[in-house]
Amino acid sequence: MNAKLIRIALASVTAATVAFAEGEAKAPAAVPGTIRMITEATFPPYEFRQGTEVVGIDVEICKAIAKELGKELKIEDVEFDSVIPSLIAGKAELAAAGITVTEDRKMKVDFSHPYVRTGIVFIYAKANPFEKGEEAKGKRVGVQNGTTSADFVREQLGQEPEMFDSPASAFAAMKAGKVDVVIADIDPAKAVIKGEPDYDISELLTVEEYAVAIKKGQPELLAVVNKVIDELDGSGRLDEIKDEWTAKAEAAASAEEVKAAAAPCGCVPCTSADCNKAACGCAK
Numbered sequence: 001m002n003a004k005l006i007r008i009a010l011a012s013v014t015a016a017t018v019a020f021a022e023g024e025a026k027a028p029a030a031v032p033g034t035i036r037m038i039t040e041a042t043f044p045p046y047e048f049r050q051g052t053e054v055v056g057i058d059v060e061i062c063k064a065i066a067k068e069l070g071k072e073l074k075i076e077d078v079e080f081d082s083v084i085p086s087l088i089a090g091k092a093e094l095a096a097a098g099i100t101v102t103e104d105r106k107m108k109v110d111f112s113h114p115y116v117r118t119g120i121v122f123i124y125a126k127a128n129p130f131e132k133g134e135e136a137k138g139k140r141v142g143v144q145n146g147t148t149s150a151d152f153v154r155e156q157l158g159q160e161p162e163m164f165d166s167p168a169s170a171f172a173a174m175k176a177g178k179v180d181v182v183i184a185d186i187d188p189a190k191a192v193i194k195g196e197p198d199y200d201i202s203e204l205l206t207v208e209e210y211a212v213a214i215k216k217g218q219p220e221l222l223a224v225v226n227k228v229i230d231e232l233d234g235s236g237r238l239d240e241i242k243d244e245w246t247a248k249a250e251a252a253a254s255a256e257e258v259k260a261a262a263a264p265c266g267c268v269p270c271t272s273a274d275c276n277k278a279a280c281g282c283a284k
């Protein structure tokens, strides 16, 4: 258990509560006729692609925020390490991508009340299990670029991680023998090992919380976002959304498996629409 991350999580709850008390829950004039959500859609069940559409828990939360504002939701899909810089650059009003609240990020953006309590885990081959953080010292550890998993490898293991553009591509690299173990957030980790009987996940290595991020200095927008999250949480709707999209992500993963079996990585260089790019470890 990582004491620093627990402190970060608790500090974020306090900061968000103060912010909510300061602002009235009304639509800010600065938000145009559409409201843009920036995300990174390789993170089931929070955000993933069904055909060309980006769907998932975070999308449902942002749709509810858009509805409260009387706006139409538009979704921008970028690499995870571009999500916060793009928000700061004004490319979207909301960032929701399973984003963990951290002290570093809190210096750059404002976070809503948290909507998930979670953490990161090892994904390992059962023949080569990893349970405790220190067991990965000196090993090749695959992570998604820009994530708290990458921070964990640097801060707790004192080494550089191997970077990938999604949990699924890091997992594909492990299957190909390019890394020894992968670290990812528990929910996408569960999605990745679904239908993979030779692989498993560890206990949580950290305690983290996800929140929606917005550009700093917008107390009215922050109040609306918090109001929506509090209402979804209080009414039980948030739990329904989580259950619904966890089941849908599992069904989508099974469909991908069938597709991947029909069109394995023979489609290299991965230009075919049928190619399961994530599972084949190909670039996006």
Ligand code: GLN
Residues within 6 Å of the ligand: 040, 043, 080, 097, 098, 099, 100, 101, 144, 146, 147, 148, 149, 185
């Ligand atoms: N929760 C992790 C983080 O914020 C990973 C998020 C992601 O990859 N979408 O760093």
